[in-house]
Amino acid sequence: MSSPKQAGGRPRDSRVDHAITRATRELLAEAGYAGITVDAVAERAGIGKAAIYRRYAGKQEMVFAAAVHDMSIAPPPDQGSLRADLAALARDIAESLSAPGAPTLLGLFADVSSDEAALTRIRDTFLERERACVAEVLDRAARRGELTSHPGLTPVHALLTGPILTWLLALRHTDTGDLDTFVTTLADLLTKALTSP
Template sequence: MSARKQARNPGGRPRDSRVDDAIAPAVLQLLGEVGYMRLTMAEVAARAGVGKAAIYRRHATKQEMIFDVLLPDQFLAVAPDRGSLRADLAAVLDEVAEAMTAPPQGTVPGLLADLHADPALRERFDEKYLGAQRRTLMEILDRAAARGELAARPDPAALNALLVGPVFAWLFLLSESPDRLPALTATLLDAVLALTARDPHA
């Protein structure tokens, strides 16, 4: 166990879930009110009605606290099984889009900027967020191959980039409306299937 993880749970004491349940809504409320850059752990503690020490036992930094609130353990933990490659990938895209659009404006870009400045936090992000996506995509591809849907099996990292990168660019670089995401995701799915699916007339 890393020193940072030990610091969040000294001596292996069981955590009080009521504190976690109070922290999460406080973080989300303050992100909406003051924004990512101005949010502080002291404000979260006051809003949640807990001591700062209780927060620091769980989260070494503000970034880790927000990271854990926005990306809970169940994020993409189960690969959807909707009966076809397109339907499975559509379900993944829906969850990814929800994760990007649900937080208050400015949260995701700010958090990602800080992730790249903190190697330890970036490692956790890769393991928890990217790792979950890759495992989910590999399971989806395995099922698609078993159904005979794949002409070629794409690299999971490349597939991940093809699915997630355009959504990120759409929302945070091009500043397009989230309401238009369904049209974008339909185009992405068409592109993926054109690269991977067998010709039904072959």
Template structure:
């Protein structure tokens, strides 16, 4: 599975990858989504526009990676319990989605997805796939530990956790404090354990 921002089979250069994402985040903060250009990003990153397009197919994908996902996802935390693992993941998602860059990028990318099946497919094949791999790892550990008797559908768990957090943070703009986040995870973990 490709790492977000990386095409299949393309060599990675972590220094260039990092420079591109830093430049994109800086420009996003300075001028806003609509004014960020690939030319300006390349100039600030000290690379070429072609180098950016080898990693990202569009400005939307670049800014989604820079503002929401990052280019080097870490393995999900192994806390020793299903609830703990889900809570660690939920905390990271909450932090990422609550950042000013994510709040700037998300509405624009959602609007562009509705107009571009290609962008929608690209985000699914790279970013959603990566998120589901993380959830798969968490659920597999829970099955291996005996906390779950069967493997739940990964896509369903992804929709339930990601959807709850996205709706709360991005749509209705409510605070999701630690207690409420814990309650969301408790409901999800209890439902998974009951099956």
């Protein structure tokens, strides 16, 4: 993101970095991904546009940098069982994707969907953390003896994140239940799918 070059000259002011990130997050929350503008971020942050474009190649990178910061996720503490671990992880993922995260992430994916390099960067930054959490949870289950095998990391990851994303985006308004109920049901179904012989 930032240029690694920092030989001579005045160093970057970290207060500017924070001001950009904070302003971006505020405006994402207020106006959403579609409604954010670089000029508005600069004005809100009290900085010049050049300071933004010195750090990020464009609006997408700026938003990405601000958004992923809200989406940092860590493996949940061991809950004692696969079902409880999955429920905890699902709750974490759901929280990280909640407003304004999900639409922002979606807008980003849509915006960069024809830019393979940018897509890869987003994937690597955001998805890899989730993937590592999934791997940790499955490892624990294997160590407990709950699982002797599983269908692979990617399907489990997809079955965990995909339904949550879909529910938040589209099904929330259809469903009669709330997010907690959905997440619990999801963890339950996923546990069955993995532990069924």
